[in-house]
Amino acid sequence: MSQDKSGYPGMGETNPLHNNVYGPPQPGFGMPPPNYSQAPGGPYPPAAGYGNPGFPQSGPGFAPGPYPQMPYPQMPYPQGPYPQGPYQQGTPQPGFPGDPIAPAGSPGYHEDGPPSYYDNKEFTNSGFEDKIIRQAFIRKVFMVLTVQLLVTFSFVAVFTFVDDAKYFVRRNPWTYYVSYAVFFVSLIVLSCCGDFRRKHPWNLVALSILTLSLSYMVGMIASFYDTETVIMAVGITAVVCFTVVLFSLQSKYDFTSCRGVLFVCLIVLVLFSFLCIFIRHKILHIVYASLGALLFTCFLAVDTQLLLGNKKLALSPEEYIFAALNLYTDIINIFLYILAIVGRSQFNVEDMINTTPLKGAGGDTQEPKVEQLMSKLRRLQQGKRVLEEEIKEIKSVSDSLQKELATLQSEAYQLEGIHKEKEELSRKLQFQCDESDQDFSRQLEQNKKSEELLEQYRCQIQEFKLKHRKLRMKFENQLHQLIEQHKNLHSIFTPERLPDEIESAENTKTQLLSAEQLKLAQLHRINEELEDVTKQRQSAAETQEQ
Numbered sequence: 001m002s003q004d005k006s007g008y009p010g011m012g013e014t015n016p017l018h019n020n021v022y023g024p025p026q027p028g029f030g031m032p033p034p035n036y037s038q039a040p041g042g043p044y045p046p047a048a049g050y051g052n053p054g055f056p057q058s059g060p061g062f063a064p065g066p067y068p069q070m071p072y073p074q075m076p077y078p079q080g081p082y083p084q085g086p087y088q089q090g091t092p093q094p095g096f097p098g099d100p101i102a103p104a105g106s107p108g109y110h111e112d113g114p115p116s117y118y119d120n121k122e123f124t125n126s127g128f129e130d131k132i133i134r135q136a137f138i139r140k141v142f143m144v145l146t147v148q149l150l151v152t153f154s155f156v157a158v159f160t161f162v163d164d165a166k167y168f169v170r171r172n173p174w175t176y177y178v179s180y181a182v183f184f185v186s187l188i189v190l191s192c193c194g195d196f197r198r199k200h201p202w203n204l205v206a207l208s209i210l211t212l213s214l215s216y217m218v219g220m221i222a223s224f225y226d227t228e229t230v231i232m233a234v235g236i237t238a239v240v241c242f243t244v245v246l247f248s249l250q251s252k253y254d255f256t257s258c259r260g261v262l263f264v265c266l267i268v269l270v271l272f273s274f275l276c277i278f279i280r281h282k283i284l285h286i287v288y289a290s291l292g293a294l295l296f297t298c299f300l301a302v303d304t305q306l307l308l309g310n311k312k313l314a315l316s317p318e319e320y321i322f323a324a325l326n327l328y329t330d331i332i333n334i335f336l337y338i339l340a341i342v343g344r345s346q347f348n349v350e351d352m353i354n355t356t357p358l359k360g361a362g363g364d365t366q367e368p369k370v371e372q373l374m375s376k377l378r379r380l381q382q383g384k385r386v387l388e389e390e391i392k393e394i395k396s397v398s399d400s401l402q403k404e405l406a407t408l409q410s411e412a413y414q415l416e417g418i419h420k421e422k423e424e425l426s427r428k429l430q431f432q433c434d435e436s437d438q439d440f441s442r443q444l445e446q447n448k449k450s451e452e453l454l455e456q457y458r459c460q461i462q463e464f465k466l467k468h469r470k471l472r473m474k475f476e477n478q479l480h481q482l483i484e485q486h487k488n489l490h491s492i493f494t495p496e497r498l499p500d501e502i503e504s505a506e507n508t509k510t511q512l513l514s515a516e517q518l519k520l521a522q523l524h525r526i527n528e529e530l531e532d533v534t535k536q537r538q539s540a541a542e543t544q545e546q
Contacts, residue, residue, distance in 0.1 A: 134309055137320060141307055144324040145331075148211045152332065153234065155219035160230045163396040166223045170397075176220050179213040186210035190325055203321045211328070218332060225343045226389050233339035240338070241331055244297055248304035255302045262302065265295050286344045293337035300330040443540045450533045457533075461526055468519055475512070 159165045169175070186209045190197045197203045222230050248255070269292055276288045303326040 137323075138307060140320045141323045141327070144207070144320065145327050148207075148324065148328045149331065151211055152215040152218055155215040156222045156230065156234070159219035159223040160225075160227055163393065164400070165219075166393065167397055167400055169220045169223050176217060179216045179220075183210055183213040183217065186213065187325075187329075190321065197321045198318050207321055207325065210325070214329075214332060218336065221336065222339065225339060226386060228385075229342050230339065233335060233342050236338050236342070237331065237335040240293075240297060240334060241300060244300050245304050248301045249308065254305070255298070256305050258298070259302055262295065262298055269295055282344055286341055289337045289340040289344065293334055293341065296330050296333040296337065300327065300334065303327050303330055440544055443543060447537055447540050450536055454530060454533045457526055457530060461523070464519070464523070 159169065186206050190203070190206055190210065197206070225233075269288075272288055272291070276285055303323070307323050307327070
C-alpha cells in the first residue's frame with residue numbers, strides 16, 4: 001500500500017483530527033524511534049493507530065503484505081441512563097488524557113472511540129444513531145412545548161375576549177395567589193427532584209399542573225390590559241422567540257458557557273424589581289421590563305442550545321420534561337415583560353392633558369406643528385378607544401350586576417313567600433296544639449268525673465253488700481230462733497198439717513231465692529258499669545299519650 005492511499009498526512013502536514021490536542025503518545029500506541037534515520041523503510045516513521053502498533057510500510061526493507069483488516073477498538077453504545085443536566089461534551093477515550101474533538105454531526109453524549117483515519121463505513125452508523133436520538137428528543141420537547149403554549153394562550157384568549165372571565169378575576173383576586181402557590185410548588189418539584197421528573201407518568205402530571213396554574217396566572221394578568229396590547233405582545237413574543245431559536249441554530253457562538261453570568265444578571269434583576277416596588281415611576285418600570293425581556297431572551301438562546309446539544313453543554317435525552325419546562329418558562333417570561341412594556345408605553349390621560357406650548361429662540365410661544373398636532377390627535381383617538389373599551393367593560397359589569405340584583409330580588413320574593421307559608425303553617429300548628437290541649441283538659445275532667453262516679457259505685461256496692469250480709473245474718477238468726485222455738489212443737493204437728501207447713505216453707509224459700517237473684521242482677525249491672533268506666537279511662541289515657 002502506498003503512502004498516498006494510506007490516509008496518513010504527508011511530511012510537514014498537520015493532522016486535521018489531532019491538532020496536538022491528544023497530548024504525547026502513550027505506551028502501546030506506536031512510539032516513534034528517537035532518530036528518523038533509524039526507522040526502517042524510509043525517512044517518515046510509521047504512524048500510530050488508535051490502540052494498535054504501527055503498520056509496516058511498503059518500501060525498501062519491508063516485505064509487501066496485505067492491508068490489516070483488524071477491527072479498531074471502539075466503546076459500545078451505552079444502554080444505561082444518560083447523565084443528568086448539562087455536562088461537558090465528549091468523553092475521554094482510552095489512552096488519551098484530553099477530550100478528542102467530536103466529529104461533525106455527533107452530539108457527543110455517549111462514549112464512542114475516536115474515528116479512524118481510513119474511510120471505513122463502519123463508523124458512520126454511530127453518528128447517524130446519535131442524530132436520530134437527538135432529533136427524536138428535540139421533536140418530543142417541541143411537541144410538549146407546543147401543547148403548553150396552546151393551553152396558555154387559550155387561557156389568554158378567554159380572559160381577553162370574554163367579559164365574564166374578566167369580571168370573575170376582578171371579583172376573585174385570591175385565585176391568583178392560589179395558582180401562584182401551586183405553580184411555585186410544582187416548579188420546585190420539577191426543578192429539584194431529578195428522579196421524579198424522569199418518572200413517567202408523574203412527570204407529565206406535574207408538568208400539566210404547572211402549565212395550568214401558570215396559564216391561569218398569565219390569563220389573569222392579560223385581562224387587565226386592553227385587547228390591542230395583548231395581541232401586540234403576543235405577536236412581538238412570537239417574532240422574538242422565532243428569531244432567537246433560528247439564531248441559536250445557526251450561530252457558532254456558544255451561549256451555554258454564559259449561564260453563570262446570566263444567573264448573576266437574574267439576581268441583579270430581582271433586586272431591581274424590589275426597587276421598582278417602592279418607586280412608582282413609569283420610565284423605571286419600562287426599563288425593568290426591558291431588562292427582563294432581554295435577560296430571558298438570552299436564557300431562551302442558552303436553553304435552545306442545550307436542547308440541540310451541539311455546543312459545550314447539552315441535555316440528556318431523558319430530560320425532555322426539564323428542557324420543555326425551561327423553554328416554556330423563558331417564553332412566558334418574555335411575553336409578560338413585553339406585555340408590560342407595551343402596556344406601560346400606551347398613552348394615558350395625563351399625557352393628553354399636559355400639552356405645553358413650544359417656546360422659540362426669543363422666549364415667545366409658538367404654535368405646535370402639524371406633526372405634533374397629528375401625534376396628539378392620534379393619542380387622543382387612542383385614549384378615546386381605551387376609554388370606550390373601559391366603558392364597555394363597565395357596562396358589561398353593570399349589566400351583570402343588574403342581572404345578579406334581579407336574581408337576588410326574585411330569590412328574596414321567593415324567600416318572603418316561603419316565610420309567609422311557614423308562618424301560616426306555624427299558626428295552624430299552634431291552633432291545633434291549643435285544640436289538643438283543650439281536648440286533653442276536657443278528657444282529664446271527664447276522667448276525674450268517671451273516677452268519682454266509680455268511687456260512688458264502689459261505695460254503693462260495699463254498702464249493698466253490707467246490707468245484704470246484715471239481712472242474711474238477720475234471716476239466719478230468725479231462722480235459728482224459729483227452729484229453736486218450734487223444735488218442741490214437732491209432736492204438736494200432725495201428719496195432716498205437714499204438707500201445709502212444707503208448702504209454706506217452700507214459698508218462703510222461693511221468695512228468698514227471688515230476692516237474692518234480684519240483688520245478684522243489680523250487682524252484675526253495677527259491675528258492667530264499672531267495666532265501661534274503666535274502658536273509657538283507658539281510651540282517654542291512650543288519647544292523651546298520642
